[in-house]
Amino acid sequence: MSVIYLLITVSIFIAICFFIAFIVAVKSGQYDDDYTPSVRMLFDDETKITAPNINSSTEEKQV
């Protein structure tokens, strides 16, 4: 049953890792602009030849 020491230590350690990841993400400014990336991910490397049609899939958003 003393394995519980190990399990809890590991779980807390993982939690701390996630927490650090969160802090790093906030610090890098990822949450400062929450709209542009959502549009940007819909663009491919468009050129005239391979133009896909994303007609008005994204509507103008009043922020």
Place this chain on the structure above:
Amino acid sequence: MSEQSCFHCGLTILKNEEIDFDEKKFCCQGCKTVYEIFSLHDLTCYYDFEKSPGATPQDIQGKYDFLDSEAILSKVLEFQEGNTAIVSLNIPHIHCSSCIWILENLNRIQSGISSSQVNFPEKKVRITFDSDQVSLKSIVYMLSSIGYEPYISLENYETGQKNVDRTLTYKLGMAFFCFGNIMLLSFPEYFEIKEFWLDNYKPFFRGLIFILSLPSLLYSASDYYVSAYKSIKSKMLNIDIPIALGIIVMFVRSTFDVVMNYGSGFFDSLTGLIFFMLLGKMFQIKTYSFLSFERDFKSYFPIAVTRINLDASEESVPIYDVEKGNRLLIRNQELIPVDGILISEKAEIDYSFVTGEAVSIEKKSGDKVFAGGKQIGKVIEMEVLFSVSQSYLTQLWSNEIFQKKVLQKHKTITDAISRYFTPILLLIAFAGFGYWIFFDANIAFNVFTAVLIVACPCALALTAPFTFGNILRILGKQKLYLKNALVIEQLAKVDTIVFDKTGTITTIKKSDITYEGVSFSDENLIVLKNVLRASNHPLSRMLYDFLPETKKLKIDDFEEITGKGIVASVENETIQIGSASFVGAPILYESQIEKTALHIKIGGIYCGKYTFKNQYRDGLEKLFFALSEKYQIKVLSGDNDGERANLEAVLPKNTELIFNQKPEQKLEFIRQLQEKGQNVMMVGDGLNDAGALAQSNVGISISENVNVFSPACDAILDASEFSRLDYFLQLSQDSIKIIKMSFVLSLLYNVIGLSFAITGNLLPLVAAIIMPLSTITIVSFVTLMSNFYASRK
């Protein structure tokens, strides 16, 4: 007439100006050029994301010459090392996904740009480029040529990396981390099962919980200790005192319990409390990153201006370097940055930035011109009288009201309640302690701490943030953008409303046009309309829009004399449009009061005049009558009292009208009202209201387009929602009502909790149930109620 819209910008195409290119139709040469640029670089996908996303490029010849100057360049650039440079440009036109796409593909149009990234909510693009290959000036020109002209103002002069304060996010993250883990670890204790293994590991769990609570206690909750300390020092009992006290007592008692092995302590409630309160703080903050409430003249003024040196050479200088006696060159559409004397023969100056008045003013050589005006028409020369900081308009900002950063102008409703709450709470705690001390010192200690723990005004402290946060969002959706939640409380207290006239209760868009004189024949009307079409003067544009649609005629001869009028000939008939003196109007038609009018003379015969009257905003009368029941209403105007009769007819009887007010006088007027103990709301628009907006308890700036600039204020209201001002005021009062109701509810929880505490029965489990339960009911209560009040018209 068939409605055809431009492939690039979406404007209706005038039939005889239509340009066909590549099987697409364009409204003007500019739009066609942009399309050409895009198709040349395989970027026509631009038109796939949105229909007609573009803007017509403006003529900007010479406007950005100042970007050649090294000194200015280094101020504008965000970063420069070696040949790598980064610049953040504000582009007002950014409005759709096509904009994002094209701006992030700039490197295909212009070599030397390595990458560009758009921040959509802030309407900014951050461009990294090679300064050896391409200059900032050519990037700006390139952007302008595709219709994305950046807005560079004096504000950019002091850029540099802005420090974003993210402390609250960190604290909230930390509090959540501690809260979540402690909840998990205290789970076994909730069931109080006498089980061998659980008992065995109790010290380990409790020790871990103790350690986990430390970051939350020491870091996340630190603001409360600071605030409580400050409030004790200034002898103002605010809500943070019982909170800080509750947190500390909770921690001491829990540590004591754990060390003495009395129980598991209240660490779960403690960290939960901190987390929920920080969440409330976070919820209260709603920022509109595309708006700025702190603008002063710097956001309007150009960064540099063209100076004419003694040897007649022209040079771009930063406007802070402009000195008395300098000669400046002001081009079409450029802002006059300082007060001075006009040297050129004539100038047409548009003061709409300053006054909200759309009609431009004519100046002659030797006249004084004031900072903030915009030159329309030809290039002018002027001599500087005062430097930037001493100019008439900018001096306003040296007023002390702009110097001190008023953090809190008033006491919040929560603080008002806690003035009674805190002493009563301490009284109960000591009374309980005093009673039990005769029976059992141990119980007495328990009761004392339990009272402080359970009465920790978590729900009380959450009420206001959640109510205001929710109202803030509701108002934002209805296009009233508040600077922060405190403004709602201020709004509710308002008893006097001061309106600016020009641009606030009148609209600059529409004008009421009436005609006096001989009526026109149909041919004459057609001639008139066609002549007006060629003119760019704002009055001509207004009259052009007012006249009925006609067929197009060819104009043989056309001359616009700045500040006077137009002479043109159509089919051998001379037509003159302009001021009374220019046209030579008979005395009969000379206006009695100063009114804006266009006089018409066709074929040498005087016909009559079109008079432009200020058009009041829709719903103005209704709004004023609704408001006059509850509030004192005053109207301030910078203009002369030519409009007095008209205004008095529209407005309720008891409305005070004051004319000829300078910006400082407006500020002083508000101050005097406040000294009489009134809570003043100022509603204004132009820069000339900036002082009054800052001085008032609540300054609301009316904006025709919220994306363009408005002076520093507490709230920005979209002009289309102006007539609903009474509803917004009502809603803010309702929100105070909601808070009071919810205070009663949360006090009820306190009474229940106290009844447990005072009898010495407060178990950690009970505390762990009451705390989240009260929080959830309070939060859902205020959210429901505020939505209910908001939905009532």
